[in-house]
Amino acid sequence: xxxxxxxxxxxxxxxxxxxxxxxxxxxxxxxxxxxxxxxxxxxxxxxxxxxxxxxxxxxxxxxxxxxxxxxxxxxxxxxxxxxxxxxxxxxxxxxxxxxxxxxxxxxxxxxxxxxxxxxxxxxxxxxxxxxxxxxxxxxxxxxxxxxxxxxxxxxxxxxxxxxxxxxxxxxxxxxxxxxxxxxxxxxxxxxxxxxxxxxxxxxxxxxxxxxxxxxxxxxxxxxxxxxxxxxxxxxxxxxxxxxxxxxxxxxxxxxxxxxxxxxxxxxxxxxxxxxxxxxxx
Numbered sequence: 001x002x003x004x005x006x007x008x009x010x011x012x013x014x015x016x017x018x019x020x021x022x023x024x025x026x027x028x029x030x031x032x033x034x035x036x037x038x039x040x041x042x043x044x045x046x047x048x049x050x051x052x053x054x055x056x057x058x059x060x061x062x063x064x065x066x067x068x069x070x071x072x073x074x075x076x077x078x079x080x081x082x083x084x085x086x087x088x089x090x091x092x093x094x095x096x097x098x099x100x101x102x103x104x105x106x107x108x109x110x111x112x113x114x115x116x117x118x119x120x121x122x123x124x125x126x127x128x129x130x131x132x133x134x135x136x137x138x139x140x141x142x143x144x145x146x147x148x149x150x151x152x153x154x155x156x157x158x159x160x161x162x163x164x165x166x167x168x169x170x171x172x173x174x175x176x177x178x179x180x181x182x183x184x185x186x187x188x189x190x191x192x193x194x195x196x197x198x199x200x201x202x203x204x205x206x207x208x209x210x211x212x213x214x215x216x217x218x219x220x221x222x223x224x225x226x227x228x229x230x231x232x233x234x235x236x237x238x239x240x241x242x243x244x245x246x247x248x249x250x251x252x253x254x255x256x257x258x259x260x261x262x263x264x265x266x267x268x269x270x271x272x273x274x275x276x277x278x279x280x281x
Contacts (some may be wrong), residue, residue: 034095038136041099042067042113043127049162049272050122054086060207063087063123067098070118074111075104084279085139085144085228090271092163095126097279099137111222143207143280145224148237149273153217164218166272171219171244176211176248179240180221182257183209189229190260194268197230202260204228220276231268239266 009100018245044067052060056068064081079100087093088220112128139149150166151157152171157164186205208224221234221240239256242248248256248266256264 005238017190024062024146025220029225036103036105038103039099039101039131039133040108041097041127041129041131041135041137042115042125043125044096044098045094045126045161046096047091047122048087049092051089053091054083054085063096066119066123067115070115071102073099073281074114075102075103076103077102082137084141085276086103087276088231088234088271088274091274091276092272093137093276096276097137097141097281099131099135112274118269137279140281141279143226144228145208145222145278145280146228146233147277148202148221148223148233149275150187150219150221150237150241151217152214152219155217163275164271165240167245169245171241172209172246173214173219173244175246176240176244179243180211180223181210182250182254183223183236187257188260189232189257191256191265192232192235193237193262194231195262198231202229203206204232204247224278224280225251233266234271234274235262237269238275241269242266 011192044063046063048063050061051063051066054063056062056065064083066079068079071081079102081098081100083096083098087096108128108130112125115125115128150171151160151164151166152165152168154168156166183206186203188202189204192203193199204225204227206223206225208222211219211221213219221237225235239248239253243253
């Protein structure tokens with residue numbers, strides 16, 4: 001997107017704004033002020049292992065807090081960083097989208113380079129671009145895609161253990177695939193919503209729900225939807241894994257979905273296997 005143009009707006013008289021300094025015979029009071037607000041959109045990747053999720057929290061280190069501090073250091077002004085969604089503690093992102101409003105005139109390339117020089121090595125700004133002033137990372141989003149990684153193997157991967165859930169018994173992939181097929185379409189997902197959710201409407205539309213692999217024991221469960229409830233993906237994964245282990249059938253999984261009762265669904269999958277992969281606009 002091209003460099004945004006400045007806009008003007010009316011201000012109250014006596015604001016002190018002027019076209020010449022006072023005392024100059026050509027000084028003329030202005031009834032306008034020049035505004036240079038820019039909406040900067042960032043695409044960020046992060047390893048969520050050592051963070052207490054995205055959102056700022058008292059006495060806990062979070063992704064939002066770390067990013068905001070470095071942006072404020074660069075721009076010299078307070079910022080409020082808006083994300084497409086709040087990832088939980090220990091959850092990762094390949095392409096988290098966030099934006100902030102600033103009057104800083106720092107070029108985009110310098111914003112990206114400067115932030116990456118200041119940020120810890122487990123957070124990386126992949127893109128920085130201008131967005132329309134009305135763009136909102138959360139409310140402008142049309143869909144989000146998550147991927148959950150499972151290592152279905154007796155042998156652990158000590159180098160990837162922070163990024164997957166190891167399950168030693170062999171999983172029935174066919175049964176998991178059958179469960180996932182029931183998720184597609186618009187449903188009330190109350191059975192997979194954790195308590196404490198701020199969402200009043202539990203209906204969501206799932207566009208993609210599939211499992212890929214195994215690739216040397218690695219399984220990838222991919223779910224794309226127009227929105228997600230609290231812990232929705234992790235609760236879904238925990239329940240389809242129960243089907244893969246033979247504890248429930250795909251038919252029973254469909255019943256759990258239809259009954260809209262969280263107590264009937266399986267355990268919540270651990271956070272380290274979950275990745276925010278993409279946000280669609």
